[in-house]
């Protein structure tokens with residue numbers, strides 16, 4: 001849940017989830033629809049699907065326990081190096097570091113060497129004895145991440161009160177490294193075409209090419225093509241929508257029609273019991289102004 005998402009956003013979802021699913025087994029028995037509904041609004045829905053898939057694998061193949069080998073853990077859906085290291089550290093107290101952006105910044109500043117010049121894997125291996133001295137590896141994994149997020153922040157680190165300032169080369173140096181880790185923001189423009197009917201319904205299909213919303217019901221979405229001149233579609237609105245590092249410029253079109261292409265089904269613009277991603281909810285809300 002915390003992948004790309006702030007703690008304060010996650011807390012209510014986490015509480016709801018753990019209240020409903022008290023064990024891995026309980027989670028493994030649930031259905032994707034139910035999980036997605038509970039995840040609604042949190043975004044990155046692939047995480048929810050992966051979580052459910054992981055729970056099924058753990059119950060079936062590992063007696064509901066996390067495997068101890070990093071190779072086995074990395075076979076679980078959605079688990080890469082970062083998550084595997086974090087899990088082994090947090091669950092089994094293994095001497096591991098989950099190297100994310102926060103952790104990279106902490107090390108890079110302490111050494112006053114730019115991140116791109118450090119091989120973090122090698123660095124951790126080489127300094128194992130110095131890094132893992134307290135035997136509380138589970139706390140250490142978490143503390144490092146929190147330290148980067150709360151103390152050694154990207155902008156204005158709290159150097160004056162920081163417990164590492166006596167040894168930190170960034171703090172002591174007159175020639176401090178620059179923080180050049182900017183998120184690459186991509187701009188993309190999409191045209192969205194919505195079939196509507198007078199019963200306040202919209203036609204949606206899973207058959208779309210949009211990678212960040214694969215397998216969700218959506219209207220037709222195409223990357224904006226400036227030569228588009230189909231007069232049958234009525235332009236409703238231009239708006240922006242951000243998803244992770246994507247900045248989307250959206251042109252919303254609609255037409256009233258009772259005939260819809262095959263593969264499409266009608267959905268209510270208002271009362272949906274099923275899960276609807278925020279991206280689609282925004283479309284619904286703009287279209288609702290037509291009624």
Ligand code: SF4
Nearest residue numbers: 152157159162168171
């Ligand atoms: S002294 Fe400043 S730069 Fe160094 S670790 Fe602490 S907060 Fe980060």
